[in-house]
Amino acid sequence: MRQLSFLLGLALTLLAVAPALAGDEGDADRAAWERRLADLDAQTKDVDAKAAYTLALQLEAKGHKDLAAKAYEIVIGVQPDHPAARRALGYEQVDGTWHRGDDLFRAKGFVHHQKRWMTAEEFAQATRPEREKAEQKAGESRAFDLLRLIGTEDPETVTKAKRRFAMVDKKFKLAPLAKALRLKPASLRIFAAEELARLDDPLGVPALIHRAIYDPKKDVRTAAARALKSIDEPDTIHPLGRALKSRYEEVRVHAVEAIGQLGDNLGLGYVIKRWEGRSGDFPQVYFMQARQISYIQDFDVEVAQTSFIADPIVGVIQEGVVQSVKIHATEQVFTTVEHAAVLGALEQLAGTKLGDKLAPWSKFWRENGERLVAERTEKYANKPKRQK
Numbered sequence: 001m002r003q004l005s006f007l008l009g010l011a012l013t014l015l016a017v018a019p020a021l022a023g024d025e026g027d028a029d030r031a032a033w034e035r036r037l038a039d040l041d042a043q044t045k046d047v048d049a050k051a052a053y054t055l056a057l058q059l060e061a062k063g064h065k066d067l068a069a070k071a072y073e074i075v076i077g078v079q080p081d082h083p084a085a086r087r088a089l090g091y092e093q094v095d096g097t098w099h100r101g102d103d104l105f106r107a108k109g110f111v112h113h114q115k116r117w118m119t120a121e122e123f124a125q126a127t128r129p130e131r132e133k134a135e136q137k138a139g140e141s142r143a144f145d146l147l148r149l150i151g152t153e154d155p156e157t158v159t160k161a162k163r164r165f166a167m168v169d170k171k172f173k174l175a176p177l178a179k180a181l182r183l184k185p186a187s188l189r190i191f192a193a194e195e196l197a198r199l200d201d202p203l204g205v206p207a208l209i210h211r212a213i214y215d216p217k218k219d220v221r222t223a224a225a226r227a228l229k230s231i232d233e234p235d236t237i238h239p240l241g242r243a244l245k246s247r248y249e250e251v252r253v254h255a256v257e258a259i260g261q262l263g264d265n266l267g268l269g270y271v272i273k274r275w276e277g278r279s280g281d282f283p284q285v286y287f288m289q290a291r292q293i294s295y296i297q298d299f300d301v302e303v304a305q306t307s308f309i310a311d312p313i314v315g316v317i318q319e320g321v322v323q324s325v326k327i328h329a330t331e332q333v334f335t336t337v338e339h340a341a342v343l344g345a346l347e348q349l350a351g352t353k354l355g356d357k358l359a360p361w362s363k364f365w366r367e368n369g370e371r372l373v374a375e376r377t378e379k380y381a382n383k384p385k386r387q388k
Helices: 004-042 048-063 065-078 083-088 101-107 119-149 155-166 175-180 184-198 204-216 218-232 235-245 250-262 265-276 334-349 359-383
Strands: 092-094 097-099 112-114 116-118 285-303 307-326
Touching: 004 048, 048 065, 048 083, 065 083, 083 092, 092 101, 097 101, 097 235, 097 334, 101 155, 112 119, 116 119, 119 155, 119 175, 119 184, 175 184, 175 204, 184 204, 184 218, 204 218, 204 235, 204 250, 218 250, 235 250, 235 265, 250 334, 265 334
Parallel strands: none
Antiparallel strands: 092 097, 112 116, 285 307
């Protein structure tokens, strides 16, 4: 039993000592390789690239990769184009030049973006929104600067600026022109309206509608209405029609003038119905005339120890009449200015003169309205689509 215990203790001791011995042996082995590498590195001339490369391979085989890398560096120092040593250190040859790391990616045409390397095509795709936004902003800024020069009204400056503006890419014109519609002088607003007509972009319609109704200058309103007619969007008529219900006469007059210039058949209906201003479709309502009388109908009595508390209860009597009321019709009354504008628009739209009374115009619409609306629908259904 004692012999067995002795052998077990000896075995455990050897197991504990073995790693330390192995570590000491490994340290000694690495120290020997380091001395060999240091001796090779210390040679100032006649360094044998082949010997250095062999040493590097041996170091790598022994697992001393850091020492092997130093040996490969020595090889490259002696023989810069040594392909095996270069590749061992991560170099690649691109167009006759060795590169590694970030320089290798750049040499291959990669671009570093968003913390990773990507091809030029991937970079272009990833940055397209930013580039397009910056390009759009710069182009619109140049276009707007030219519009401000046009607004100077200096003949020579205006002529040159208009020529340069004609050469601006169409995609940069819309926003500056829409902005110029709000600027002085009126000649600039007229030019902006005419250019929007040439641009033929439906996105310019809202700004033109606003100018056609609210601009204080008649020439600008006319130019805006002509531009709307040129762009010829089917929905243009509806906001103009809604403007006929404005509480302000000036707005109504401008809107009806624009409708006349627009030439949309549906405008006849808007103008005539506004002139009629009639409706029998109002709801039934009730009107009450009553008198209310309050009186004390009782008392709510509470008895306390030393007193009585009487809280009055108030009653209400109502007497009167409830009447049923329904509005059967209303009629629009025009001023002389508005009446003239309405007649002018109707004559433009209908291509005929039916006098200054409502009845002939109402009859005309009843007899021709459905046909005119059908023709309008067919016109826009067959209209070619715009090229983007």
